[in-house]
Structure formats: C-alpha cells, structure tokens
Amino acid sequence: MTADVRVDGDTLVIDVQGLDKLWALKSRLEIPLANVTGATADPGIGRERKGVRAPGTHVPGVITAGTFHLDGEKVFWDVRDPSKAVVIALRDQTYARLVIEVEDPRATVDLVEHAIPRPQR
Template sequence: MALIRVEGDNLVVVIEGLDKLWSFKGSLTVPLANVRGATADPGISTDPKGIRAPGSHVPGVITAGTFHQHGEKVFWNVRDASKAVVVELTGEKYARLVLQVDNPRAAVALIENALT
C-alpha cells in the first residue's frame, strides 16, 4: 500500500511494508507542477501492464514496480484493485502512478485540492 501526502510543492508517495521489496522503490517525490490529476480506478488492474522491469507481477495477487508499455513507464503498487488510484504525470520519468491507497476518494481529493 502507498501513503500519499502533499509536502510544500511536492506530491510524496511512500511505499509501505513488503511492497517496497516487490516494487523496488520506497518512495517517490513529484513536483505538483508535473501532476495532471488523479482518479480512483478499480478497473485499471485488468489493463495490460506491458513489460516489467524491475518489479513483480502475480495476476490477482500483486502488481508492483516499473512497467514499460508503448514507450511509457508506469509505476504500479496494487494488491487490491478496489483501492487503486491513478495519478497522471507530465514531464516525469513515469507517465502515471497506479497506487493502492487506504481511502481512494480521500487520496484523489487531496491531490486535486493541491492542484487548484
């Protein structure tokens, strides 16, 4: 699971527990200027993921790490698709972040409010 917070002009994502191991990342920091928006999207887990490098993918169990598809990099950290949030980025290493959070609605509201 991921914790999302806004610190100053940055969106900070902290990966918790063993998910750090599976995703090969402990945290991500993105300037808010490079965040286009966020949506709760439980259906995203059925989308094609692309090539995993590095990361972990056990269908129906976990998708974590960096995935390459159509020339884009997408960071995933999802075990429970019903709690998935997609953060769209621009000008960053990743085109989007797909994250499992405790409360998707609250996470989306936090990000969207920080962008206004």
C-alpha cells in the same frame, strides 16, 4: 499494504509501505505538484495490460509492483487490491502514470486534485 500519499509543500510524496518496497524496488516517490496533471480512482485498472515489467513484480491476482513499460510509457505500479487503486497522471517525469493502492481512494483523489496548481483565469 497501501501506499501513503501526502503533500509536502509543493511536492507530492508517495511512501511505499511494508514488503511492497521490496516488490516494487522503490520506497518513495517525490513528484513536483507542477508535474501532476490529475488523479482518478480506477478500480478497473487491474484488468488493463501492464506491459513489460522492468524491474518489478507481477503475480496476477496477488500483486503488481514496480516499473512497467507500456506503449512507450513508464508506469509505476503498487497494487494488491485494484478496488483501492488510484491513478495519478504526470507530465515531464520519469513515469507517465503512478498506479497505487491507497486506503481511501476518494480522499486521496481529493487531496491530489486540490493540491495541483491550476492556471488563473
């Protein structure tokens, strides 16, 4: 099941759907857009090391969901199908990155990238 990603004012809202709420131990993430640094579609992310799971679920080839600690960073995962994975980079947040499965990765990346406040030149 994919996550629902939307922008509500100056906040990026990610709603974890279905049973993934149970596996990820989280139902919603709300991130100030000022703390979002970018988003990319990354179908190869499923092959990367996940790190230490705490708390969460990892069944290789089935689901990666929850909080993982890797190289001193906390990363939130909610992915069943890596071909639909989007990575959202953050600063000054509990998580350094969010790795989530979405219905349309390209549209989600566009949504996030266009919502991020950019410095005026």
